Amino acid sequence: MSRSIKIRNIRRIDKSYINGEFATIQGTEIFDLINPTNRENIGEVILEDENDTRNAIAAAKEAFKTFSKTSVEERIEILKNLKKTVERREKELIETMILEFGGTRQFCTAGFQNMVGDI
Numbered sequence: 001m002s003r004s005i006k007i008r009n010i011r012r013i014d015k016s017y018i019n020g021e022f023a024t025i026q027g028t029e030i031f032d033l034i035n036p037t038n039r040e041n042i043g044e045v046i047l048e049d050e051n052d053t054r055n056a057i058a059a060a061k062e063a064f065k066t067f068s069k070t071s072v073e074e075r076i077e078i079l080k081n082l083k084k085t086v087e088r089r090e091k092e093l094i095e096t097m098i099l100e101f102g103g104t105r106q107f108c109t110a111g112f113q114n115m116v117g118d119i
């Protein structure tokens with residue numbers, strides 16, 4: 001999962017959530033985010049390189065050692081907390097969906113509501 005940082009009205013995603021923290025991506029390749037409705041460049045994503053990927057895989061393997069021992073109830077609680085966090089950013093996420101793939105507000109709102117659904 002990445003977070004965005006605003007620069008000159010353009011979003012720049014240059015971090016990945018690895019091992020419990022946002023880590024700066026070491027890759028150098030850039031992927032432009034283009035608004036499909038007006039072809040305006042609205043941001044850029046720094047793509048991870050092999051080392052970034054290896055670090056993420058190693059962190060996931062390490063986390064699995066303890067996560068695999070959690071109960072169903074603990075996992076449900078984790079998902080409920082994630083849902084609450086996502087719901088707090090509803091407006092921002094809907095606006096991002098509209099910009100990034102040109103969906104209508106109605107469609108993106110319905111998509112968001114479907115995404116958070118019931119746990």
